[in-house]
Amino acid sequence: MVESVPISNGHDILIRGGLVVSGKRTQKLDVAIKGEKIAAIETHPSELRASREIDGSGYFVLPGIIDAHNHPINLDKMDTFTLSSAFGGVTTVIPFMQNMRSRGIEGTTSETIENFIEESSDISYLDFGVHAILFGDDDVTTEVPKLIDMGVISFKMYMTYPKRGMMMPDERMLEAMSIASSMGGLAMVHAENGYCIDYLTEAFIEAGKTGREYYAKSQPRILEVEAANRAATYATVTDCPLYVVHLSAREVLAVIDRYKAEGLSIFGETCPQYLDLTNQMVLDHGALAKIGPPLRSSEDNEAMWGGIKSGVVDTVASDFCGFNKSQKYSGGRSTGTIRELDDIDDHSSIFDASFGGNWTEQMLPVVYEEGVNKGRITVNKLVEVMCENPAKIFGIYPRKGTISVGSDADIVLFDPTIQHTLSADLQHCEADFTMFEGKEILGKPVFSMQRGNVVIEDGKIHTKQGSAVYLAGDVNLTASAPNGHKIV
Numbered sequence: 001m002v003e004s005v006p007i008s009n010g011h012d013i014l015i016r017g018g019l020v021v022s023g024k025r026t027q028k029l030d031v032a033i034k035g036e037k038i039a040a041i042e043t044h045p046s047e048l049r050a051s052r053e054i055d056g057s058g059y060f061v062l063p064g065i066i067d068a069h070n071h072p073i074n075l076d077k078m079d080t081f082t083l084s085s086a087f088g089g090v091t092t093v094i095p096f097m098q099n100m101r102s103r104g105i106e107g108t109t110s111e112t113i114e115n116f117i118e119e120s121s122d123i124s125y126l127d128f129g130v131h132a133i134l135f136g137d138d139d140v141t142t143e144v145p146k147l148i149d150m151g152v153i154s155f156k157m158y159m160t161y162p163k164r165g166m167m168m169p170d171e172r173m174l175e176a177m178s179i180a181s182s183m184g185g186l187a188m189v190h191a192e193n194g195y196c197i198d199y200l201t202e203a204f205i206e207a208g209k210t211g212r213e214y215y216a217k218s219q220p221r222i223l224e225v226e227a228a229n230r231a232a233t234y235a236t237v238t239d240c241p242l243y244v245v246h247l248s249a250r251e252v253l254a255v256i257d258r259y260k261a262e263g264l265s266i267f268g269e270t271c272p273q274y275l276d277l278t279n280q281m282v283l284d285h286g287a288l289a290k291i292g293p294p295l296r297s298s299e300d301n302e303a304m305w306g307g308i309k310s311g312v313v314d315t316v317a318s319d320f321c322g323f324n325k326s327q328k329y330s331g332g333r334s335t336g337t338i339r340e341l342d343d344i345d346d347h348s349s350i351f352d353a354s355f356g357g358n359w360t361e362q363m364l365p366v367v368y369e370e371g372v373n374k375g376r377i378t379v380n381k382l383v384e385v386m387c388e389n390p391a392k393i394f395g396i397y398p399r400k401g402t403i404s405v406g407s408d409a410d411i412v413l414f415d416p417t418i419q420h421t422l423s424a425d426l427q428h429c430e431a432d433f434t435m436f437e438g439k440e441i442l443g444k445p446v447f448s449m450q451r452g453n454v455v456i457e458d459g460k461i462h463t464k465q466g467s468a469v470y471l472a473g474d475v476n477l478t479a480s481a482p483n484g485h486k487i488v
């Protein structure tokens with residue numbers, strides 16, 4: 001591939017001789033940046049020149065990682081969440097935002113998101129899009145069109161947590177899907193059967209079985225399979241593209257595969273925790289490892305890798321949700337009651353603990369170590385599921401997700417020879433623990449830039465809050481649009 005603009009001189013930055021990775025190939029190329037964009041790409045060695053030249057030899061040159069699933073609304077908000085993400089080689093995030101009436105903050109979803117975009121533009125370190133979460137009390141007939149006009153084109157609905165007031169009733173989900181699909185938007189679901197989870201949870205609590213060993217049993221895998229199948233059925237009926245978040249149970253892959261084969265625009269996402277951690281973490285660490293869907297078994301981890309390899313799983317994202325240990329144990333949000341660590345745990349019900357984990361910074365190293373180093377996937381596949389596919393699905397490709405002429409200069413240099421150990425002491429979010437504590441990794445992102453500006457270099461953040469831009473999703477570019485960027 002040789003692409004260039006007429007002037008090879010006069011570039012601002014040149015990354016010379018790195019191994020540039022796309023979903024399809026790895027090539028030794030020179031990449032020149034002018035202003036915010038990638039201006040020229042030529043086979044190395046080239047005649048390209050720039051005022052700053054970076055020796056890329058020995059590095060993988062990756063498109064900036066996109067974290068398309070995260071919840072920066074608790075202890076870590078868009079400031080520390082994006083800071084932590086940046087150190088993990090992420091350059092674009094797509095957080096979920098919802099109406100905050102359950103937290104006593106008035107306003108519709110679109111109003112809340114408008115405020116969120118304004119506030120994030122001031123405090124985020126990284127460019128960001130937004131997904132909306134729709135609850136049963138949202139007026140979807142007015143909110144969905146308003147949000148799509150704002151560039152919020154993806155709508156997540158919970159099929160679980162009815163007792164927590166989060167579940168979207170099925171008839172409202174159909175309504176939201178139908179409106180979203182008519183405007184080119186897409187639905188996202190947390191696929192677990194909430195009635196069954198509530199039934200089982202109550203039965204365990206009533207029987208006094210509230211220890212950590214009952215958590216996984218209260219949310220069995222069949223509930224994920226049932227809900228994914230139901231959501232895909234509704235998506236078929238309403239002709240709505242569907243993105244199923246955080247796949248965890250191995251049997252659910254057959255559901256995604258079947259609907260893909262039937263022609264539905266259905267996309268599957270998994271997360272580093274479902275690729276590398278098991279329910280043993282819950283048995284060992286209790287509340288700290290409580291997430292929904294629950295961590296499962298090593299057979300499920302292997303199946304998820306298989307799904308990535310075969311193309312049933314389209315993306316990997318973090319599902320970041322920053323809580324400190326006390327908040328996890330007490331079930332409290334950042335404003336909630338915090339109990340002493342010593343009180344907790346053995347005496348507390350696992351069912352009272354908060355859901356969520358904080359793994360955005362560890363995501364790329366873990367996927368690289370477990371995927372590429374262990375021979376389960378290629379580095380090209382990593383780029384496909386962590387850069388290209390999320391950008392295509394959410395309507396921001398080719399601006400993001402690829403190293404191509406004309407794209408934003410969002411680039412990561414990844415050194416595959418650095419041996420390091422993951423630890424909460426080294427992470428940059430407020431959350432004070434990691435479930436990847438002590439994990440040995442070979443390979444680390446050492447440099448990144450966003451729109452031509454250095455983000456991470458020499459172990460430090462160089463970009464300033466307030467320089468990030470909001471990325472409106474474009475319904476005409478999505479992988480599900482008739483002429484959109486297809487996933488191959």
Ligand SMILES: [Zn+2]
Pocket residue numbers: 069070071319
């Ligand atoms: Zn989530």
